[in-house]
Protein backbone atom coordinates (compact mmCIF):
# COMPACT_ATOMS: atom_id res chain seq x y z
CA UNK A 167 0.00 0.00 0.00
CA UNK A 168 2.64 2.51 1.09
CA UNK A 169 4.67 0.99 -1.68
CA UNK A 170 2.03 1.82 -4.21
CA UNK A 171 1.95 5.44 -3.25
CA UNK A 172 5.71 5.45 -3.35
CA UNK A 173 5.75 4.28 -6.98
CA UNK A 174 3.57 7.05 -8.17
CA UNK A 175 5.48 9.51 -6.13
CA UNK A 176 8.86 8.26 -7.30
CA UNK A 177 7.94 8.47 -10.96
CA UNK A 178 6.46 11.86 -10.50
CA UNK A 179 9.26 13.17 -8.33
CA UNK A 180 11.83 12.14 -10.90
CA UNK A 181 9.84 13.82 -13.63
CA UNK A 182 9.33 16.96 -11.58
CA UNK A 183 12.93 17.23 -10.57
CA UNK A 184 14.13 16.71 -14.07
CA UNK A 185 11.66 19.32 -15.15
CA UNK A 186 13.87 21.90 -13.57
CA UNK A 187 16.72 20.94 -15.84
CA UNK A 188 17.78 23.00 -18.77
CA UNK A 189 17.70 21.17 -22.07
CA UNK A 190 20.57 20.36 -24.34
CA UNK A 191 23.70 20.29 -22.25
CA UNK A 192 26.37 17.71 -22.50
CA UNK A 193 26.64 16.67 -18.87
CA UNK A 194 22.95 16.26 -18.48
CA UNK A 195 22.83 14.21 -21.57
CA UNK A 196 25.34 11.86 -20.04
CA UNK A 197 22.93 11.39 -17.17
CA UNK A 198 20.00 10.91 -19.45
CA UNK A 199 21.75 8.47 -21.71
CA UNK A 200 23.54 6.45 -19.09
CA UNK A 201 21.22 6.20 -16.17
CA UNK A 202 17.79 7.55 -16.66
CA UNK A 203 15.23 5.50 -18.52
CA UNK A 204 13.72 7.00 -21.67
CA UNK A 205 10.58 8.12 -19.91
CA UNK A 206 12.63 10.24 -17.63
CA UNK A 207 14.63 11.70 -20.45
CA UNK A 208 11.41 12.81 -22.05
CA UNK A 209 10.44 14.61 -18.93
CA UNK A 210 13.37 16.96 -19.19
CA UNK A 211 11.75 20.21 -19.88
CA UNK A 212 13.54 22.54 -22.21
CA UNK A 213 14.10 26.06 -21.11
CA UNK A 214 11.41 28.15 -22.77
CA UNK A 215 13.73 31.10 -22.99
CA UNK A 216 15.17 31.29 -26.47
CA UNK A 217 18.87 31.73 -26.47
CA UNK A 218 21.49 30.87 -28.93
CA UNK A 219 23.40 27.68 -28.62
CA UNK A 220 26.75 29.25 -27.96
CA UNK A 221 25.60 31.11 -24.90
CA UNK A 222 23.59 28.27 -23.39
CA UNK A 223 26.28 25.67 -23.77
CA UNK A 224 28.51 27.59 -21.45
CA UNK A 225 26.03 27.78 -18.63
CA UNK A 226 26.97 25.95 -15.46
CA UNK A 227 25.76 22.40 -15.23
CA UNK A 228 22.67 21.70 -13.21
CA UNK A 229 22.89 19.12 -10.51
CA UNK A 230 21.89 15.67 -11.57
CA UNK A 231 19.07 13.72 -10.03
CA UNK A 232 19.09 10.07 -9.19
CA UNK A 233 16.16 7.88 -8.34
CA UNK A 234 17.36 7.75 -4.75
CA UNK A 235 17.19 11.48 -4.40
CA UNK A 236 13.79 11.42 -5.93
CA UNK A 237 12.68 8.89 -3.36
CA UNK A 238 13.93 11.12 -0.60
CA UNK A 239 11.85 13.91 -1.95
CA UNK A 240 8.71 11.86 -2.19
CA UNK A 241 7.04 13.64 0.67
CA UNK A 242 6.99 16.90 -1.21
CA UNK A 243 6.12 15.62 -4.64
CA UNK A 244 2.68 16.21 -5.95
CA UNK A 245 1.39 13.40 -8.13
CA UNK A 246 -1.31 15.41 -9.88
CA UNK A 247 1.24 17.54 -11.65
CA UNK A 248 2.32 14.89 -14.11
CA UNK A 249 -0.22 12.13 -13.80
CA UNK A 250 -3.45 13.40 -15.22
CA UNK A 251 -6.32 11.22 -14.14
CA UNK A 252 -8.94 11.31 -16.86
CA UNK A 253 -11.73 10.29 -14.55
CA UNK A 254 -11.35 13.48 -12.57
CA UNK A 255 -11.89 15.71 -15.52
CA UNK A 256 -14.79 17.93 -16.00
CA UNK A 257 -17.90 16.61 -17.64
CA UNK A 258 -19.66 19.14 -19.81
CA UNK A 259 -22.94 18.22 -18.22
CA UNK A 260 -21.67 19.06 -14.78
CA UNK A 261 -23.35 22.15 -13.45
CA UNK A 262 -21.07 25.15 -13.54
CA UNK A 263 -20.00 26.49 -10.19
CA UNK A 264 -20.97 29.94 -8.99
CA UNK A 265 -19.62 32.92 -10.88
CA UNK A 266 -16.15 33.94 -9.80
CA UNK A 267 -14.36 36.91 -11.19
CA UNK A 268 -10.87 36.57 -9.85
CA UNK A 269 -9.59 34.14 -12.48
CA UNK A 270 -10.77 35.92 -15.56
CA UNK A 271 -8.51 38.21 -17.50
CA UNK A 272 -9.27 41.90 -17.91
CA UNK A 273 -10.47 41.60 -21.46
CA UNK A 274 -13.05 38.93 -20.67
CA UNK A 275 -16.51 40.33 -20.93
CA UNK A 276 -18.48 37.49 -19.40
CA UNK A 277 -18.21 36.67 -15.74
CA UNK A 278 -17.20 33.07 -15.85
CA UNK A 279 -17.42 30.24 -13.37
CA UNK A 280 -14.28 28.36 -12.46
CA UNK A 281 -13.88 25.12 -14.30
CA UNK A 282 -12.08 21.97 -13.34
CA UNK A 283 -9.23 20.43 -15.25
CA UNK A 284 -9.60 19.16 -18.78
CA UNK A 285 -7.11 16.74 -20.26
CA UNK A 286 -6.15 18.05 -23.66
CA UNK A 287 -5.84 15.76 -26.64
CA UNK A 288 -9.41 14.54 -26.70
CA UNK A 289 -11.81 15.93 -29.27
CA UNK A 290 -14.06 17.50 -26.68
CA UNK A 291 -12.77 21.05 -27.09
CA UNK A 292 -12.45 21.08 -30.88
CA UNK A 293 -15.72 19.49 -31.98
CA UNK A 294 -17.36 22.83 -32.73
CA UNK A 295 -20.64 24.26 -31.49
CA UNK A 296 -23.08 21.36 -31.06
CA UNK A 297 -25.36 20.71 -34.02
CA UNK A 298 -25.32 19.56 -37.62
CA UNK A 299 -25.18 21.30 -40.98
CA UNK A 300 -24.85 25.05 -41.19
CA UNK A 301 -24.05 26.88 -37.99
CA UNK A 302 -27.10 28.98 -37.13
CA UNK A 303 -27.41 32.19 -35.08
CA UNK A 304 -29.67 30.33 -32.63
CA UNK A 305 -27.00 27.72 -32.03
CA UNK A 306 -24.40 30.43 -31.48
CA UNK A 307 -26.68 32.27 -29.04
CA UNK A 308 -27.42 29.12 -27.09
CA UNK A 309 -23.70 28.32 -26.96
CA UNK A 310 -22.80 31.77 -25.69
CA UNK A 311 -25.60 31.74 -23.13
CA UNK A 312 -24.14 28.72 -21.35
CA UNK A 313 -21.82 29.97 -18.57
CA UNK A 314 -19.85 26.71 -18.71
CA UNK A 315 -18.47 27.81 -22.06
CA UNK A 316 -16.94 30.88 -20.46
CA UNK A 317 -15.34 29.09 -17.54
CA UNK A 318 -11.58 29.23 -17.48
CA UNK A 319 -10.20 25.79 -18.22
CA UNK A 320 -7.25 24.39 -16.37
CA UNK A 321 -5.65 22.20 -19.00
CA UNK A 322 -3.78 19.03 -18.22
CA UNK A 323 -1.64 17.27 -20.75
CA UNK A 324 -1.96 13.65 -21.81
CA UNK A 325 0.65 10.98 -21.08
CA UNK A 326 3.84 11.88 -22.89
CA UNK A 327 3.44 15.62 -23.06
CA UNK A 328 2.38 15.65 -19.40
CA UNK A 329 5.99 15.38 -18.33
CA UNK A 330 6.52 18.86 -19.74
CA UNK A 331 3.51 20.44 -18.03
CA UNK A 332 5.79 22.83 -16.18
CA UNK A 333 6.59 24.42 -19.53
CA UNK A 334 3.03 25.37 -20.44
CA UNK A 335 3.13 28.80 -22.05
CA UNK A 336 0.83 31.78 -22.33
CA UNK A 337 -2.22 30.89 -20.24
CA UNK A 338 -1.84 33.67 -17.70
CA UNK A 339 -2.02 36.34 -20.35
CA UNK A 340 -4.65 34.48 -22.33
CA UNK A 341 -6.69 32.00 -20.28
CA UNK A 342 -8.47 29.20 -22.10
CA UNK A 343 -12.24 29.02 -22.26
CA UNK A 344 -14.39 26.81 -24.45
CA UNK A 345 -15.98 29.80 -26.12
CA UNK A 346 -12.60 31.33 -26.96
CA UNK A 347 -11.19 28.04 -28.23
CA UNK A 348 -14.24 27.51 -30.43
CA UNK A 349 -14.02 31.04 -31.81
CA UNK A 350 -10.37 30.36 -32.61
CA UNK A 351 -11.30 27.13 -34.32
CA UNK A 352 -13.69 28.95 -36.62
CA UNK A 353 -11.15 31.64 -37.45
CA UNK A 354 -8.46 29.03 -38.13
CA UNK A 355 -10.56 27.41 -40.85
CA UNK A 356 -12.10 30.57 -42.26
CA UNK A 357 -10.80 31.72 -45.64
CA UNK A 358 -12.59 35.05 -45.16
CA UNK A 359 -9.57 36.17 -43.13
CA UNK A 360 -7.63 36.37 -46.41
CA UNK A 361 -7.88 39.19 -48.93
CA UNK A 362 -9.63 37.14 -51.63
CA UNK A 363 -11.39 34.53 -49.53
CA UNK A 364 -9.13 31.68 -50.67
CA UNK A 365 -6.64 31.02 -47.87
CA UNK A 366 -7.06 30.04 -44.24
CA UNK A 367 -4.53 28.96 -41.65
CA UNK A 368 -5.49 25.40 -42.55
CA UNK A 369 -4.34 25.97 -46.14
CA UNK A 370 -0.79 25.61 -44.84
CA UNK A 371 -1.42 23.84 -41.53
CA UNK A 372 -3.99 21.22 -42.48
CA UNK A 373 -5.26 18.59 -40.05
CA UNK A 374 -4.83 15.91 -42.73
CA UNK A 375 -1.14 16.86 -43.12
CA UNK A 376 -0.31 16.76 -39.44
CA UNK A 377 -1.25 20.45 -39.18
CA UNK A 378 1.52 21.28 -41.64
CA UNK A 379 1.57 20.92 -45.43
CA UNK A 380 3.03 18.46 -47.90
CA UNK A 381 4.39 21.25 -50.13
CA UNK A 382 8.02 22.33 -49.82
CA UNK A 383 7.02 25.93 -49.08
CA UNK A 384 3.81 27.45 -47.81
CA UNK A 385 1.60 28.41 -50.77
CA UNK A 386 -0.40 31.54 -50.13
CA UNK A 387 -2.69 33.89 -51.94
CA UNK A 388 -2.55 33.75 -55.75
CA UNK A 389 -0.22 30.78 -55.55
CA UNK A 390 2.61 32.80 -54.06
CA UNK A 391 5.35 30.90 -52.32
CA UNK A 392 7.67 31.83 -49.49
CA UNK A 393 11.06 30.28 -48.85
CA UNK A 394 10.20 28.26 -45.77
CA UNK A 395 8.37 25.05 -45.03
CA UNK A 396 5.15 25.16 -42.96
CA UNK A 397 5.90 23.91 -39.45
CA UNK A 398 3.35 21.98 -37.44
CA UNK A 399 0.72 23.92 -35.49
CA UNK A 400 0.27 21.36 -32.67
CA UNK A 401 1.83 21.11 -29.19
CA UNK A 402 2.22 24.89 -29.28
CA UNK A 403 1.09 25.01 -25.66
CA UNK A 404 4.64 24.00 -24.75
CA UNK A 405 6.27 26.50 -27.07
CA UNK A 406 7.17 30.15 -26.51
CA UNK A 407 8.50 32.19 -29.42
CA UNK A 408 7.21 31.07 -32.83
CA UNK A 409 8.56 30.69 -36.37
CA UNK A 410 11.71 28.92 -37.50
CA UNK A 411 13.67 31.98 -36.37
CA UNK A 412 11.57 32.72 -33.25
CA UNK A 413 10.65 36.21 -34.45
CA UNK A 414 7.13 36.11 -32.98
CA UNK A 415 7.32 36.38 -29.21
CA UNK A 416 4.15 34.39 -28.62
CA UNK A 417 1.51 32.31 -30.31
CA UNK A 418 -0.82 35.32 -30.14
CA UNK A 419 1.70 37.50 -31.95
CA UNK A 420 2.31 34.76 -34.50
CA UNK A 421 -1.34 34.19 -35.31
CA UNK A 422 -2.01 37.66 -36.68
CA UNK A 423 1.12 37.67 -38.85
CA UNK A 424 -0.06 35.52 -41.77
CA UNK A 425 -3.26 37.57 -42.19
CA UNK A 426 -1.30 40.64 -43.24
CA UNK A 427 1.56 38.79 -44.91
CA UNK A 428 1.34 39.72 -48.63
CA UNK A 429 2.32 36.24 -49.77
CA UNK A 430 0.23 34.32 -47.27
CA UNK A 431 -3.28 35.68 -46.68
CA UNK A 432 -2.57 39.03 -48.33
CA UNK A 433 -4.99 40.99 -46.18
CA UNK A 434 -4.68 43.97 -43.85
CA UNK A 435 -5.60 43.74 -40.20
CA UNK A 436 -8.10 46.58 -40.63
CA UNK A 437 -9.86 44.85 -43.51
CA UNK A 438 -9.89 41.56 -41.63
CA UNK A 439 -11.49 43.16 -38.56
CA UNK A 440 -14.05 44.87 -40.77
CA UNK A 441 -14.96 41.60 -42.45
CA UNK A 442 -15.44 39.88 -39.11
CA UNK A 443 -17.52 42.77 -37.74
CA UNK A 444 -19.80 42.32 -40.71
CA UNK A 445 -20.53 38.70 -39.82
CA UNK A 446 -23.14 38.62 -37.09
CA UNK A 447 -22.11 35.27 -35.68
CA UNK A 448 -18.54 36.46 -35.22
CA UNK A 449 -19.56 39.80 -33.81
CA UNK A 450 -21.62 38.17 -31.06
CA UNK A 451 -18.95 35.66 -30.19
CA UNK A 452 -16.17 38.26 -29.98
CA UNK A 453 -18.37 40.43 -27.78
CA UNK A 454 -19.19 37.59 -25.45
CA UNK A 455 -15.59 36.41 -25.20
CA UNK A 456 -13.72 39.72 -25.09
CA UNK A 457 -14.61 43.02 -23.48
CA UNK A 458 -13.49 44.97 -26.53
CA UNK A 459 -15.15 42.82 -29.18
CA UNK A 460 -13.59 42.29 -32.60
CA UNK A 461 -9.99 43.49 -32.66
CA UNK A 462 -7.01 42.00 -34.42
CA UNK A 463 -5.37 41.19 -31.08
CA UNK A 464 -8.47 39.29 -30.06
CA UNK A 465 -8.31 37.37 -33.33
CA UNK A 466 -4.79 36.40 -32.29
CA UNK A 467 -5.90 35.44 -28.77
CA UNK A 468 -8.72 33.24 -30.04
CA UNK A 469 -6.61 31.45 -32.66
CA UNK A 470 -3.78 30.93 -30.17
CA UNK A 471 -6.24 29.36 -27.73
CA UNK A 472 -7.43 26.94 -30.38
CA UNK A 473 -3.85 26.02 -31.26
CA UNK A 474 -3.00 25.44 -27.60
CA UNK A 475 -5.55 22.65 -27.35
CA UNK A 476 -4.20 20.91 -30.47
CA UNK A 477 -2.02 18.48 -28.61
CA UNK A 478 -0.84 15.04 -29.55
CA UNK A 479 -2.05 12.09 -27.51
CA UNK A 480 0.05 9.34 -25.96
CA UNK A 481 2.26 7.56 -28.49
CA UNK A 482 3.32 3.89 -28.27
CA UNK A 483 6.70 5.11 -27.06
CA UNK A 484 5.08 6.93 -24.13
CA UNK A 485 3.35 3.77 -22.89
CA UNK A 486 6.51 1.77 -23.44
CA UNK A 487 8.76 4.18 -21.54
CA UNK A 488 6.26 4.40 -18.71
CA UNK A 489 6.40 0.62 -18.44
CA UNK A 490 10.17 0.30 -18.71
CA UNK A 491 10.66 3.05 -16.14
CA UNK A 492 8.50 1.10 -13.75
CA UNK A 493 10.31 -2.14 -14.51
CA UNK A 494 13.63 -0.55 -13.70
CA UNK A 495 12.42 1.06 -10.50
CA UNK A 496 10.84 -2.16 -9.21
CA UNK A 497 13.10 -4.74 -10.79
CA UNK A 498 13.34 -6.77 -7.57
CA UNK A 499 9.66 -6.67 -6.81
CA UNK A 500 8.54 -7.90 -10.19
CA UNK A 501 10.95 -10.82 -10.23
CA UNK A 502 8.40 -13.03 -8.52
CA UNK A 503 4.98 -11.92 -9.68
CA UNK A 504 3.08 -14.52 -7.63
CA UNK A 505 4.67 -13.22 -4.48
CA UNK A 506 4.07 -9.64 -5.49
CA UNK A 507 0.43 -10.39 -6.16
CA UNK A 508 -0.14 -11.86 -2.75
CA UNK A 509 1.99 -9.41 -0.79
CA UNK A 510 1.67 -6.10 -2.56
CA UNK A 511 -1.41 -6.31 -4.63
CA UNK A 512 -1.65 -2.66 -5.54
CA UNK A 513 1.85 -2.59 -6.93
CA UNK A 514 1.06 -5.75 -8.82
CA UNK A 515 -2.13 -4.26 -10.24
CA UNK A 516 -0.40 -1.10 -11.28
CA UNK A 517 2.23 -3.12 -13.07
CA UNK A 518 -0.44 -5.13 -14.88
CA UNK A 519 -2.14 -1.91 -15.92
CA UNK A 520 1.03 -0.40 -17.36
CA UNK A 521 1.74 -3.66 -19.17
CA UNK A 522 -1.75 -3.77 -20.62
CA UNK A 523 -1.62 -0.20 -21.87
CA UNK A 524 1.72 -0.77 -23.52
CA UNK A 525 0.50 -3.99 -25.09
CA UNK A 526 -2.51 -2.15 -26.48
CA UNK A 527 -0.15 0.28 -28.30
CA UNK A 528 2.84 -1.97 -28.84
CA UNK A 529 6.26 -0.91 -30.05
CA UNK A 530 8.15 -3.15 -32.46
CA UNK A 531 11.67 -4.29 -31.68
CA UNK A 532 12.90 -1.86 -34.28
CA UNK A 533 11.13 1.03 -32.53
CA UNK A 534 12.55 -0.03 -29.17
CA UNK A 535 16.08 -0.17 -30.60
CA UNK A 536 15.54 3.13 -32.41
CA UNK A 537 14.36 4.80 -29.23
CA UNK A 538 17.40 3.58 -27.34
CA UNK A 539 19.59 4.96 -30.13
CA UNK A 540 17.79 8.29 -30.16
CA UNK A 541 18.48 8.71 -26.45
CA UNK A 542 22.08 7.53 -26.71
CA UNK A 543 25.42 9.28 -27.07
CA UNK A 544 25.88 7.36 -30.28
CA UNK A 545 23.43 9.72 -32.00
CA UNK A 546 23.20 12.67 -29.59
CA UNK A 547 19.72 13.51 -30.89
CA UNK A 548 18.57 14.57 -27.41
CA UNK A 549 21.15 17.32 -27.30
CA UNK A 550 18.36 19.26 -29.04
CA UNK A 551 15.25 17.06 -29.38
CA UNK A 552 14.73 16.88 -25.65
CA UNK A 553 11.83 17.09 -23.22
CA UNK A 554 8.22 16.06 -23.49
CA UNK A 555 7.81 17.62 -26.93
CA UNK A 556 11.27 16.55 -28.12
CA UNK A 557 12.59 20.06 -28.59
CA UNK A 558 14.80 22.40 -26.61
CA UNK A 559 13.01 25.35 -28.30
CA UNK A 560 16.43 26.71 -29.22
CA UNK A 561 18.15 27.53 -32.48
CA UNK A 562 20.86 25.48 -34.15
CA UNK A 563 22.73 25.41 -37.41
CA UNK A 564 22.72 21.97 -39.05
CA UNK A 565 24.01 23.36 -42.32
CA UNK A 566 20.62 22.93 -44.00
CA UNK A 567 20.49 25.26 -47.02
CA UNK A 568 23.97 26.61 -46.23
CA UNK A 569 25.24 25.55 -49.65
CA UNK A 570 23.05 28.19 -51.30
CA UNK A 571 24.66 31.34 -52.64
CA UNK A 572 22.78 33.51 -50.14
CA UNK A 573 21.66 31.15 -47.40
CA UNK A 574 18.68 31.92 -45.18
CA UNK A 575 20.26 33.60 -42.13
CA UNK A 576 17.63 32.13 -39.77
CA UNK A 577 17.86 33.23 -36.17
CA UNK A 578 20.57 35.74 -37.06
CA UNK A 579 17.92 38.13 -38.36
CA UNK A 580 16.55 38.40 -34.82
CA UNK A 581 19.72 38.51 -32.76
CA UNK A 582 22.39 39.66 -35.22
CA UNK A 583 24.65 37.30 -33.38
CA UNK A 584 27.03 35.51 -35.75
CA UNK A 585 26.54 32.30 -33.78
CA UNK A 586 22.93 32.34 -34.90
CA UNK A 587 23.64 32.55 -38.60
CA UNK A 588 21.83 29.69 -40.34
CA UNK A 589 20.34 28.52 -37.03
CA UNK A 590 16.69 27.44 -36.89
CA UNK A 591 14.37 26.40 -34.10
CA UNK A 592 14.43 22.73 -33.22
CA UNK A 593 11.13 21.22 -34.37
CA UNK A 594 9.24 18.56 -32.43
CA UNK A 595 9.57 15.03 -33.76
CA UNK A 596 6.26 13.85 -32.34
CA UNK A 597 4.02 12.68 -35.20
CA UNK A 598 6.78 13.71 -37.55
CA UNK A 599 5.86 11.09 -40.15
CA UNK A 600 2.73 13.12 -40.98
CA UNK A 601 4.44 16.36 -41.95
CA UNK A 602 6.99 15.70 -44.69
CA UNK A 603 8.89 17.37 -46.27
CA UNK A 604 11.35 18.31 -43.54
CA UNK A 605 13.63 21.13 -42.40
CA UNK A 606 13.02 24.89 -42.55
CA UNK A 607 13.39 24.85 -46.31
CA UNK A 608 11.46 21.62 -46.89
CA UNK A 609 14.53 20.28 -48.66
CA UNK A 610 14.41 16.75 -47.23
CA UNK A 611 11.62 14.49 -48.30
CA UNK A 612 11.86 11.48 -46.04
CA UNK A 613 12.89 10.70 -42.49
CA UNK A 614 15.65 8.49 -43.88
CA UNK A 615 17.01 11.50 -45.74
CA UNK A 616 17.00 13.44 -42.47
CA UNK A 617 18.82 10.63 -40.67
CA UNK A 618 21.38 10.48 -43.49
CA UNK A 619 21.91 14.21 -43.05
CA UNK A 620 22.89 13.64 -39.43
CA UNK A 621 25.01 10.60 -40.32
CA UNK A 622 27.15 12.69 -42.65
CA UNK A 623 27.46 15.36 -39.96
CA UNK A 624 25.25 17.96 -41.63
CA UNK A 625 26.73 20.42 -44.09
CA UNK A 626 30.05 21.85 -42.93
CA UNK A 627 29.98 25.63 -42.45
CA UNK A 628 31.46 28.17 -40.12
CA UNK A 629 28.45 28.18 -37.83
CA UNK A 630 27.67 24.47 -37.69
CA UNK A 631 26.43 23.39 -34.24
CA UNK A 632 29.02 21.71 -32.07
CA UNK A 633 26.51 18.97 -31.48
CA UNK A 634 26.39 17.99 -35.14
CA UNK A 635 29.10 15.43 -35.91
CA UNK A 636 29.46 12.47 -38.25
CA UNK A 637 27.69 9.42 -36.84
CA UNK A 638 28.65 5.75 -37.11
CA UNK A 639 25.33 4.09 -37.81
CA UNK A 640 24.58 0.83 -39.61
CA UNK A 641 21.73 0.54 -42.07
CA UNK A 642 19.77 -1.25 -39.39
CA UNK A 643 20.46 1.59 -36.92
CA UNK A 644 19.17 4.11 -39.41
CA UNK A 645 16.02 2.10 -40.08
CA UNK A 646 15.47 1.76 -36.35
CA UNK A 647 15.78 5.51 -35.81
CA UNK A 648 13.26 6.12 -38.55
CA UNK A 649 10.91 3.50 -37.08
CA UNK A 650 11.20 5.13 -33.66
CA UNK A 651 10.16 8.50 -35.02
CA UNK A 652 7.61 7.29 -37.58
CA UNK A 653 5.85 4.63 -35.50
CA UNK A 654 7.00 5.02 -31.90
CA UNK A 655 6.07 8.71 -31.77
CA UNK A 656 2.89 8.48 -33.83
CA UNK A 657 -0.27 9.16 -31.87
CA UNK A 658 -3.84 10.34 -32.11
CA UNK A 659 -4.82 13.97 -32.45
CA UNK A 660 -8.02 15.55 -31.26
CA UNK A 661 -10.62 15.37 -33.97
CA UNK A 662 -11.31 18.84 -35.24
CA UNK A 663 -14.47 20.20 -36.85
CA UNK A 664 -13.28 21.99 -39.97
CA UNK A 665 -16.59 23.51 -41.09
CA UNK A 666 -19.51 24.99 -39.09
CA UNK A 667 -18.49 28.65 -39.49
CA UNK A 668 -20.79 31.63 -38.92
CA UNK A 669 -22.56 32.67 -42.12
Ligand code: HEC
Pocket residue numbers: 354365366367368369370371383384385386387392394395396397398399402407408409410411420421422424425429430431469473591
Ligand atom coordinates in the same frame (compact mmCIF):
# COMPACT_ATOMS: atom_id res chain seq x y z
C1 HEC B 1 0.71 30.44 -47.02
C2 HEC B 1 0.92 29.43 -46.05
C3 HEC B 1 0.62 29.76 -44.61
C4 HEC B 1 -0.54 30.30 -44.08
C5 HEC B 1 -1.78 30.74 -44.81
C6 HEC B 1 -0.35 30.31 -42.66
N1 HEC B 1 0.88 29.81 -42.33
FE1 HEC B 1 1.61 29.49 -40.50
N2 HEC B 1 3.42 29.18 -41.26
C7 HEC B 1 3.71 29.05 -42.60
C8 HEC B 1 5.15 29.02 -42.78
C9 HEC B 1 5.89 28.86 -44.09
C10 HEC B 1 5.71 29.16 -41.48
C11 HEC B 1 7.19 29.27 -41.13
C12 HEC B 1 7.60 30.69 -41.47
C13 HEC B 1 8.85 31.12 -40.79
O1 HEC B 1 9.29 30.46 -39.85
O2 HEC B 1 9.43 32.14 -41.20
C14 HEC B 1 4.58 29.23 -40.56
C15 HEC B 1 4.70 29.29 -39.16
C16 HEC B 1 3.64 29.14 -38.30
C17 HEC B 1 3.73 28.87 -36.89
C18 HEC B 1 5.00 28.70 -36.09
C19 HEC B 1 5.25 27.28 -35.68
C20 HEC B 1 6.56 27.12 -35.00
O3 HEC B 1 6.97 25.96 -34.79
O4 HEC B 1 7.24 28.10 -34.68
C21 HEC B 1 2.45 28.79 -36.42
C22 HEC B 1 2.01 28.50 -35.00
C23 HEC B 1 1.56 29.05 -37.53
N3 HEC B 1 2.32 29.24 -38.66
C24 HEC B 1 0.18 29.17 -37.45
C25 HEC B 1 -0.57 29.77 -38.45
C26 HEC B 1 -1.88 30.35 -38.26
C27 HEC B 1 -2.62 30.39 -36.95
C28 HEC B 1 -2.29 30.82 -39.47
C29 HEC B 1 -3.57 31.56 -39.81
C30 HEC B 1 -3.76 32.81 -39.15
C31 HEC B 1 -1.22 30.52 -40.41
N4 HEC B 1 -0.19 29.93 -39.75
C32 HEC B 1 -1.29 30.77 -41.76
C33 HEC B 1 2.80 28.97 -43.60
C34 HEC B 1 1.51 29.49 -43.50
Ligand code: HEC
Pocket residue numbers: 545546547548549550551561562563564565566589590591592593594595598601603604605606607613616617620631633634647651
Ligand atom coordinates in the same frame (compact mmCIF):
# COMPACT_ATOMS: atom_id res chain seq x y z
C1 HEC C 1 22.21 20.46 -32.64
C2 HEC C 1 20.81 20.21 -32.38
C3 HEC C 1 20.19 18.98 -33.03
C4 HEC C 1 20.59 17.68 -32.96
C5 HEC C 1 21.78 17.09 -32.25
C6 HEC C 1 19.62 16.93 -33.73
N1 HEC C 1 18.67 17.76 -34.24
FE1 HEC C 1 17.17 17.23 -35.46
N2 HEC C 1 16.76 19.19 -35.82
C7 HEC C 1 17.39 20.25 -35.20
C8 HEC C 1 17.04 21.48 -35.88
C9 HEC C 1 17.51 22.88 -35.48
C10 HEC C 1 16.22 21.12 -36.96
C11 HEC C 1 15.69 22.08 -38.04
C12 HEC C 1 16.90 22.48 -38.87
C13 HEC C 1 16.62 23.30 -40.09
O1 HEC C 1 15.51 23.28 -40.61
O2 HEC C 1 17.55 23.99 -40.56
C14 HEC C 1 16.05 19.67 -36.87
C15 HEC C 1 15.24 18.92 -37.70
C16 HEC C 1 14.99 17.56 -37.53
C17 HEC C 1 13.96 16.82 -38.20
C18 HEC C 1 12.96 17.41 -39.20
C19 HEC C 1 11.80 18.01 -38.46
C20 HEC C 1 10.90 18.87 -39.30
O3 HEC C 1 9.78 19.16 -38.86
O4 HEC C 1 11.28 19.31 -40.38
C21 HEC C 1 14.03 15.53 -37.76
C22 HEC C 1 13.14 14.38 -38.17
C23 HEC C 1 15.12 15.45 -36.83
N3 HEC C 1 15.68 16.72 -36.70
C24 HEC C 1 15.55 14.30 -36.18
C25 HEC C 1 16.77 14.23 -35.50
C26 HEC C 1 17.45 13.00 -35.17
C27 HEC C 1 16.95 11.61 -35.47
C28 HEC C 1 18.61 13.36 -34.54
C29 HEC C 1 19.73 12.46 -34.06
C30 HEC C 1 20.33 11.64 -35.08
C31 HEC C 1 18.65 14.81 -34.49
N4 HEC C 1 17.52 15.30 -35.08
C32 HEC C 1 19.66 15.55 -33.91
C33 HEC C 1 18.26 20.17 -34.14
C34 HEC C 1 18.99 19.03 -33.84
